[in-house]
Amino acid sequence: MSAATLAPAGAERTKTRLLEFVKRHGPQTAQDLAQRLDVSVPAARRHLCDLQDQGLLEARTERPGGRGRPQHVFALTDRGEAAFPKTYSSLCVDVLRHIEGLFGAGAVLKVLDARNAEIADRLRTDLPAGLPLGERVQILVQRLNEHGFDATAAQDDQGRWVFTQRNCPNLTVARQYAQLCSAEITLYTEVLGVPVMRDTRIACGQACCHYRVG
Template structure:
């Protein structure tokens, strides 16, 4: 889905998996033995498990000093510092000086460590539930499915300026590739590839897939926007929300493909013709 606020999605996903799953091993391959006979992969897994405990302790107890973390986790301060250094390097934790209230004592204030916004996002959040609750409220109070569809189109319109600019500046035969690059810059890992009678736009990541499972209007609005932007009918062949591995949109080669209509930045108008041509398969796998 097109969403300008997800530039760090790939980075957060990686940290999310690491923090939530203590058994993750990034380097998959033949286990290498340490001099003591312990597989290196087991040591790496243990390191990540302890690092996760350090981050979780900060989440549960708030900003913490090295001494406080060592006491809570039963680790040496040297071990805690080593894990904190790694978490800081990953952007999960940041160091601050502890605010002193009242008279300042001699010596430097103790350094405390706190989670960054990115680090906090690595733990379980309820954004999907919140979004679905909001869309249900819109459907119940503001006009049913059509109200949700109107919201989805308005959302796309508000986020479309960068995509429109990228496509308008590209040659006609390079517009799909230009759109894929713009989507990738927003964290959607999009690619464009040739097909026998056209091209396929593939999005390998969807940050709102769980919400789109319940509200396919999000996929439909995106498909409508792609059709308008590329100046031709497009067909959604598969979606992550439907259970497919990738969102795939087919763009046919036609001699009547037109350049996208000039529109004020940030306020594109999705035409009724585009809506009728594309919505029949948007958000669903026709197979």
């Protein structure tokens, strides 16, 4: 979701303006935001609560200028920051293109494999082999959601675990470098300790990435 994709009318327009103001000027109090947006303080608080519920803002207690009485301010979360346009994906594509040009196509996969090895090391703590497979799948899905994949897990009619990613945070890169998706399968197979198969892929124009486990 981006700030620009919020509904353009009424309350949603006010929420968009609120997010944009916090982005430009940093953490703000409800009173400051109400004054800037020309709405009542209770109305500003309602919008702030809605944006907190969406994970776009967080409340903090700060001292203005490092001194004075503490006050409650509202700041963008990582998800809120991600709501605004970034050039990270185009930068990543450029870097991978240069790696491929300098060292060959195989070098891209080596880079992605090295990255996945580092991620796998971090995940092993959360996914010990002694846990039942279903618990490991659900923990993996939780970790994916922390990184914006909008994932869910369930068991199919045969009792086999499946999981779905309804968003691809790396879509721009994945569309140009299929190696990213290949490395992803390798990572999931390694951390779950069983084969993982992908049936559909967002990078190929399908609605989601759907995986069968085991």
